[in-house]
Amino acid sequence: MTQRRVVVLGYHAAELLDISCVTSSLIMANLHGAVPLYDVCLATPSGLPITCASGLTLQGQQALEHVTGPLDTLVVSGGIGHEDAAASQVIVGHVxxxxxxxxxVASVCTGAAVLAAAGLLAGxxxxxxxxxxxxxxxxxxxxxxxxxxxxxxxxNVATAAGVTSALDLTLAFIEEDHGAPLAREVARYLVAYLQRPGNQAQMSMFTESPPPSDSLVKRVVDHITGHLDGDLTxxxxxxDAGVSERHLTRLFLRHLGQSPGRFVRRARTEAAAHLLVSTSLPMAAIASRCGFGTTESLRQNFLNRYGIPPSRYRLTKTMR
Structure with a gap:
């Protein structure tokens, strides 16, 4: 292919940012020297205009039914219309x-439901x-x-999390295709502070949804966040809660979407992140206060969650 053909799939009530983060980033790469160029197309069912979740209307550039390969990249957007899209035999069949x-192949946000319906995420x-x-x-x-x-x-299948993670995934694609310097140049032009690694967490427990409605889970969560340096196996x-390990795990998965052990690691790591940027405590003191025991344990958990060591995290955050 003389150009990298990229087709972004949009549908009724798709999220505009899911689409534009991909398309704008790739066009920006073209403007800054991508060779070969990206040939970016928005495909919609029957090529008709789509009304995005925001209420804005986008004109499809090509009918999904008429798109043929070979393609470099197929990206399925997400949005509140994803359930209808995943239930559409036409859309799923052409995907x-x-x-x-x-x-x-990639999806952004709830576009993963369409890939799943097409059997592309099995295994x-x-x-x-x-x-x-x-x-x-x-x-x-x-x-x-x-x-x-x-x-x-x-x-060869990538899935991105919510909305602006499309920018992170697209920057990763640009780096894969054309090298890190071009990806950094695009990120700078888009005023993206930092190209986040894929394994960085989507969100913080300190900014997410309200406490769980289940009183037992809430009680255990309150105990965890208030005793990070204690025995939290x-x-x-x-x-302490008076239930079996299996029952507690089942409750956590139902109400929080993660096991107790994973929640504990997340709480400890995010508390450590807060201390890194809000205090001058040494690493050993932070590791002890957050229940890690050793600085190496802190480092490994930090790498798993944020993709960078705690020392670099402290440096980048305090330089803002």
């Missing part, structure tokens, strides 16, 4: 067809918007759903 003719690890992770996992047990990372690559938490 399945085009995936066979594409070098790589793979995938992400989606944090609010819909449980739904995707419940409806498609054949998928290993991890609703924490910003994006996940599994073979699942066995200990279950004993």
């Amino acid at each position: 399945r067809r085009l995936a066979r003719e594409s070098r790589r 793979r690890r995938a992400t989606t918007h944090w609010k819909y992770g449980y739904v995707l996992a419940t409806r498609h047990p054949e998928i290993t759903v991890d609703a924490e990372p910003i994006f996940i690559r599994d073979g 699942t066995a200990s938490l279950a004993a």
